[in-house]
Amino acid sequence: MLEYSSQPHYLVAVDCIVFGFDGEHLKILLVKRGLEPEINKWSLIGGFVGSNESPDEAAQRVLKKNTGLEGIYLEQLQIYGEPARDPIERTFSVGYFALIDINKYKTQLNDDYHAEWFLISERPKLIFDHDRMVGDAREKLRYKAALHPILFEMLPKKFTIPQLQILFEEVNDTKIDTRNFSRKISSTGLLIKLEEKDKSGSKKGAYYFKLDKKKYQANLQAFLNLIPNLKPL
Amino acid sequence: MLEYSSQPHYLVAVDCIVFGFDGEHLKILLVKRGLEPEINKWSLIGGFVGSNESPDEAAQRVLKKNTGLEGIYLEQLQIYGEPARDPIERTFSVGYFALIDINKYKTQLNDDYHAEWFLISERPKLIFDHDRMVGDAREKLRYKAALHPILFEMLPKKFTIPQLQILFEEVNDTKIDTRNFSRKISSTGLLIKLEEKDKSGSKKGAYYFKLDKKKYQANLQAFLNLIPNLKPL
DNA sequence: TTATTAATTGTCGTTTTGACATTTAATATA
DNA sequence: TATATTAAATGTCAAAACGACAATTAATAA
Numbered sequence: 001m002l003e004y005s006s007q008p009h010y011l012v013a014v015d016c017i018v019f020g021f022d023g024e025h026l027k028i029l030l031v032k033r034g035l036e037p038e039i040n041k042w043s044l045i046g047g048f049v050g051s052n053e054s055p056d057e058a059a060q061r062v063l064k065k066n067t068g069l070e071g072i073y074l075e076q077l078q079i080y081g082e083p084a085r086d087p088i089e090r091t092f093s094v095g096y097f098a099l100i101d102i103n104k105y106k107t108q109l110n111d112d113y114h115a116e117w118f119l120i121s122e123r124p125k126l127i128f129d130h131d132r133m134v135g136d137a138r139e140k141l142r143y144k145a146a147l148h149p150i151l152f153e154m155l156p157k158k159f160t161i162p163q164l165q166i167l168f169e170e171v172n173d174t175k176i177d178t179r180n181f182s183r184k185i186s187s188t189g190l191l192i193k194l195e196e197k198d199k200s201g202s203k204k205g206a207y208y209f210k211l212d213k214k215k216y217q218a219n220l221q222a223f224l225n226l227i228p229n230l231k232p233l
Numbered sequence: 234m235l236e237y238s239s240q241p242h243y244l245v246a247v248d249c250i251v252f253g254f255d256g257e258h259l260k261i262l263l264v265k266r267g268l269e270p271e272i273n274k275w276s277l278i279g280g281f282v283g284s285n286e287s288p289d290e291a292a293q294r295v296l297k298k299n300t301g302l303e304g305i306y307l308e309q310l311q312i313y314g315e316p317a318r319d320p321i322e323r324t325f326s327v328g329y330f331a332l333i334d335i336n337k338y339k340t341q342l343n344d345d346y347h348a349e350w351f352l353i354s355e356r357p358k359l360i361f362d363h364d365r366m367v368g369d370a371r372e373k374l375r376y377k378a379a380l381h382p383i384l385f386e387m388l389p390k391k392f393t394i395p396q397l398q399i400l401f402e403e404v405n406d407t408k409i410d411t412r413n414f415s416r417k418i419s420s421t422g423l424l425i426k427l428e429e430k431d432k433s434g435s436k437k438g439a440y441y442f443k444l445d446k447k448k449y450q451a452n453l454q455a456f457l458n459l460i461p462n463l464k465p466l
Numbered sequence: 467t468t469a470t471t472a473a474t475t476g477t478c479g480t481t482t483t484g485a486c487a488t489t490t491a492a493t494a495t496a
Numbered sequence: 497t498a499t500a501t502t503a504a505a506t507g508t509c510a511a512a513a514c515g516a517c518a519a520t521t522a523a524t525a526a
Contacts, residue, residue, distance in 0.1 A: 003268065004322050007281045009242035012314070012325055035236065048240045051323070055314040079312045079327050081245070081288040089237050090284070092245055092325070094312050146456075147380075162473070179475070180515065187513090202472040203524040223379075225458075228515070395504070412506070413484060420482090435503040436493040461484070 011091040014059040015046035015130065017077065017137035018067075020102040020117060021154040023163060026170035027102065027117040028134060029109075030126070031066055037088055038127040044134075045115065046093065059096045067115050068108045073099040073153040075144075077137055085129050097137040099153035145171050146227045149190055149219055152211055160198050160206035161185065172227050184226055190215050244324040247292040248279035248363065250310065250370035251300075253335035253350060254387040256396060259403035260335065260350040261367060262342075263359070264299055270321055271360040277367070278348065279326065292329045300348050301341050306332040306386040308377075310370055318362050330370040332386035378404050379460045382423055382452055385444055393431050393439035394418065405460050417459055423448050 018029035033043040047062035049055055056074065064070050077095035085091070102117060109115055118124070120138065125131065145151050151167055152159075165181050185191060192212050197205035251262035266276040280295035282288055289307065297303050310328035318324070335350060342348055351357070353371065358364065378384050384400055385392075398414050418424060425445050430438035 004244065004324075007244055008284045010245050010282075011237065011240055012243050012245070049243075049314065051241045052316055054316065055312060055325075076311050078309050079288060081282065081327070083285055083287065091237075092288075094314070160473090177516075178473085179517085182474075184513095197523095199523085202522095204471075204473050204522045205524095206473055225513095393504090410485075411504085412486085415505075417483095430492095432492085435491095437491045437502075437504050438493095439504060 011086075011089060012049045012055070013046055013091050013093045014049060014055055014062055014096060015044040015080075015093050015133060016059055016063055016074070016096045016098050017044060017134055018063070018069075018072075018098040018100060019137070019141060019154065020100050021151075021167050021170065022102040022117070024166065025119055026167070028120055028123060029067065029115050029117055030123065031113075031115045033127060041127050042124040043127045044130045049094075055094045059094070059098075063098060067105070067113055069098075069100060069105055073150065077133070077140060080129055080133065082129070093133075095133045095137065097141060099141075099150060101154055101156055104156065142171055146225065147223055148221070149188070149216060149224060152190075152216065158194060158196070158198075158208040158210055160201075160208060162201065162206050163198075164209075168226065174227075176227075180228070181226075188215075188219070188224060190219060244319075244322060245282045245288070246279055246324050246326045247282060247288055247295055247329060248277040248313075248326050248366060249292055249296055249307070249329045249331050250277060250367055251296070251302075251305075251331040251333065252370070252374060252387065253333050254384075254400050254403065255335040255350075257399065258352055259400070261353055261356060262300065262348050262350055263356065264346075264348045266360060274360050275357040276360045277363045282327075288327045292327070292331075296331060300338070300346055302331075302333060302338055306383065310366070310373060313362055313366065315362070326366075328366045328370065330374060332374075332383060334387055334389055337389065375404055379458065380456055381454070382421070382449060382457060385423075385449065391427060391429070391431075391441040391443055393434070393441060395434065395439050396431075397442075401459065407460075409460075413461070414459075421448075421452070421457060423452060 020027050020029060029045065030042045031045050032040050045062060045066045047058065047065070049058040050061075053061065056076070059074050060070075060072070063072060063074070074096050077097050079092060079094050081092045083090055085093070120134070123134070126134065145168070151164075151171065154167060155163065161182050164185065165176055165178065168181070169176055190212055191209040194208040194210060196208045198208055199205040253260050253262060262278065263275045264278050265273050278295060278299045280291065280298070282291040286294065288309070292307050293303075293305070296305060296307070307329050310330050312325055312327050314325045316323055318326070353367070356367070359367065378401070384397075384404065387400060388396065394415050397418065398409055398411065401414070402409055423445055424442040427441040427443060429441045431441055432438040
């Protein structure tokens with residue numbers, strides 16, 4: 001085997017597929033790229049991995065720098081390393097997907113940064129292989145969300161069952177039966193019903209719930225099965 | 234944002250966690266490292282990613298070079314990129330896990346190469362962060378195998394239900410009820426019963442089965458649920 | 467008082483599950 | 497030839513989960 005020194009060296013970057021939910025739709029966050037090539041084209045939020053940080057840390061840093069967001073749910077998707085994926089120079093990119101509650105950061109995003117939310121179906125064409133990354137991330141999000149309670153990351157602390165259901169419907173691109181859905185959600189034991197109601201959506205109002213954080217932590221790695229008849233995207 | 238040219242460049246490697254099944258036990262394939270540092274210590278099969286190959290291709294190449302194995306089931310695990318994970322120079326490593334039928338390659342391995350199979354519980358200590366990689370791969374293997382029919386990659390073309398069950402028991406480190414297991418396996422519709430029997434294990438003999446390849450391809454991405462009461466490792 | 471609107475909840479037949487032991491097919495042995 | 501042995505294959509049953517389905521409830525508006 002060859003020595004280290006004779007081996008080629010490469011750039012390593014991270015790219016974040018940031019999914020958000022605004023109470024109605026599943027969206028992704030895009031930015032206009034700030035450097036050549038493809039400057040001013042729409043792109044995922046990304047950046048190079050620095051000398052003293054891990055890819056995970058780089059993703060957190062890049063996300064904060066571009067959007068002000070901190071402490072976001074981040075999960076490694078996969079590495080993208082086709083030799084020609086970046087036309088300037090060979091660059092490996094570690095894909096991450098992030099989950100956030102859009103309303104929580106709305107002002108912050110609009111005022112200080114020029115990142116923009118897009119409906120996934122109406123997003124502009126992205127640079128390089130970023131469209132493929134989005135597709136992969138979408139698939140993985142759906143997969144994980146069917147088995148793990150990660151979608152709560154995209155909701156406010158207090159949320160209603162109808163809100164939760166809409167989110168699941170968006171992620172899975174399907175309609176879910178109200179009765180069966182709430183039965184399944186209840187059976188997880190993850191939710192705590194609050195006294196307060198959300199009156200914004202109806203006259204009757206919907207009860208707020210919050211996460212049982214202890215059970216949430218315990219179930220992050222556990223298996224649920226929230227979506228019936230799940231087929232591949 | 235900074236220009237490409239001012240960014241640090243790194244080495245990028247691949248490391249393969251090769252799982253194998255010999256009819257009795259789940260094992261992993263290790264080699265004695267051939268370069269400094271840590272020369273002659275036990276290690277995963279790995280190598281640097283060349284200029285004109287993707288990480289996937291590099292993994293296939295490295296696997297072939299070190300073991301003679303070709304066309305093996307390979308799946309990306311995750312990237313390992315802690316700044317100090319390699320003491321000589323910063324190196325990113327893309328972890329892959331591979332699945333093979335040990336008996337199919339037995340002679341080839343022993344004669345031509347000095348790779349060695351180890352029971353997972355009895356493996357030697359590995360270099361760098363390779364022990365963590367093995368742990369992660371083991372977890373992911375169990376996770377995937379509970380939902381996708383990938384374990385067939387570790388069996389010969391003709392196999393028996395008892396063999397299959399032993400493999401599932403090894404992967405999940407648990408005993409499975411024979412009756413419930415064969416019912417579940419049957420209900421997947423993935424197996425085709427052959428006339429021939431395997432007489433090596435008993436007087437009565439166990440019928441051979443083969444995969445229904447069409448259904449196998451269709452179900453690779455579909456959801457199964459073969460292991461009851463699955464808990465995190 | 468009534469109409470309206472969305473939230474909430476219940477039933478029922480079917481399927482799947484998990485826990486359990488017996489029967490069967492072939493060879494070895496008495 | 498009959499019997500013992502061994503592992504493979506299979507059946508039952510009660511409980512739980514599932515999916516399809518519509519009626520009731522709580523609050524405000526008219």
